[in-house]
Amino acid sequence: MNYQNGGDSEAMLRGQAQILQYIFGALDAMALRCCVELRIADIINHHGSPTTLSEIINGINSPSINVDGLERLMKFLVRRNIFDEKNGEKENLYSLNHCSTWLLCGTDVTLAPLVMLRTNPIIMTPAYVMSHSIKEGGTSFMRVHGAELFDFCQLNSEFNKVFNEGMACTARITTKAILSSYKNEFVGLKGCIVDVGGGNGILVSEIVKAYPHLKGVNFDLKHVISTAPVYNGVIHIAGDMFKAIPCAETIFMKWILHDWGDDDCVKIIKNCRKALSIENGKLVIVEAVQNLDEHDYFNDIRATFDLAMFSHFSSGRERSESQWKKLLAQGGFFRYNIIKIPAFQSIIEAFLK
Template sequence: MTNLNGGDNDAVLRGQAQILQYIYGVLDGLALRCCVELGIADIINHHRSPTTLAEIINGINSPSINVDGLERLMRFLVRRKIFEDNSTRIKDEEKENVYYSLNHCSKWLLRDAHMTLAPLIIMRTNPIIMTPAHLLSHSIKHGGSTFKMNHGEEFFDFCQLNSEFNKVFNEGMACTAKITTNAIMLSYKNEFDELKGSIVDVGGGIGVLVAEIVKAYPHLKGINFDLQHVISTAPTYDGVTHIAGDMFKAIPCAETIFMTVKL
């Protein structure tokens, strides 16, 4: 069967559905951001059992909460398989109570968990990062960086000048570093046993990755190496020294040089 333009109707409809998926896909990220900001996954987790909408409302604790908006958000997130819907029908009242529970997806939204993607969601959906995308066609047509067009500075210069966003960015990177570290240490356990002296993590952010390595292998001394504005927000870790600098100019001396590339 073909359409008026001579194409396959099924293929055309599949193409339309794919384009619509891309158009509305941006709402998925923003819905996740809303969920993290409201702490919905944490509220459900603290109940340690399937949780009603009313219990979530109590957990958010706002005097002017938009109940209808929250209910719509939860239906959307259930539809996207972020949360589980454990509905029960009460026969005598002829109404349905919805009980929400966590699944393997929503557990990554817990803000107080050791392994979480919540900071990355907050960082990647930040308007500072998202708005330059609106200048992509201008950048392709005329050249130049969309970020600089929008904010007047290149990305890392902007981070250096804006401590609040710098913190958001570093926390987003740190949460992925924990996940990366876990995978690396599971895969290369014997290799770390054989290392000696010091290990430098080039572009190590606030030092999460090298700190985890040194914690697991205390015979190593860790060096976390990154730009000054990044190092300035890094916490103190046992066995780790923070050194500020530019990797394109020089790297601290160490027996092992470590670098991860995030695509």
């Protein structure tokens, strides 16, 4: 093969393989979606032991199932280490592992709703016009759908449900990480805790459940909290964080500020400052902190997520520590701590003094 510029042939082969992997990478996500839609992980889990293809077929219970297609899907998912496979007496046996456990639909801690959100055509289509957004400006999502993402959710109840479920599943996972790593901080808190942009209220409800001396407020847009369930110790309040935020001793924001540009973030942070009812009140931000020189399980996906923010929001982005420090100072918070937790995000504590 004649490589351009006389480059090293082995390196060029590796490069070709890498580009091909990226080109066909979308099929990885769609294979996960297929797995969730067919409830394959749940079928294996309910079986209670390593499961044959025939038993998976029985669990799917379709009169016209494509057995060859299912077998090829399972081989692919084993290749991707989503399931484990071993030889059986008559058929190979499939079992769950540390990856496929996250695809269970009948559990509280799952990524299955996020799979369905991230592979939804409404979310995926904006990537097709990313080059236009780079050349001409504007938001890819707006260019494709004629509305910004949150406005689109308000106008489309079916997608709004998919979006809220995807956000709620990540909230549950992050909440467990917060409660395990930040638990001593909750003991000393008093009064009311407001979760700004709290969606279905998962985060604040779990905090209040674990620390019943606190009162919880889930604060979000009207169309968001309209589908939120009832939780003991939590009230839902509709409003606009750009206008005013309910007063509290502690304000939480999880995965909110990365949706917005710097100017909007400063407005929100200033409103948080106004809403803190005591001078030693605390703003707790749960967001990714970009550090491309550091290596952990989530470092690469943080970079990918920054590109997702670019395609979905007019000014959304993931930020480095220096960028967070600047935003907090502009919003009136001149002291902060960053606390790492076992999750995609970190905890950023911000103080008035």
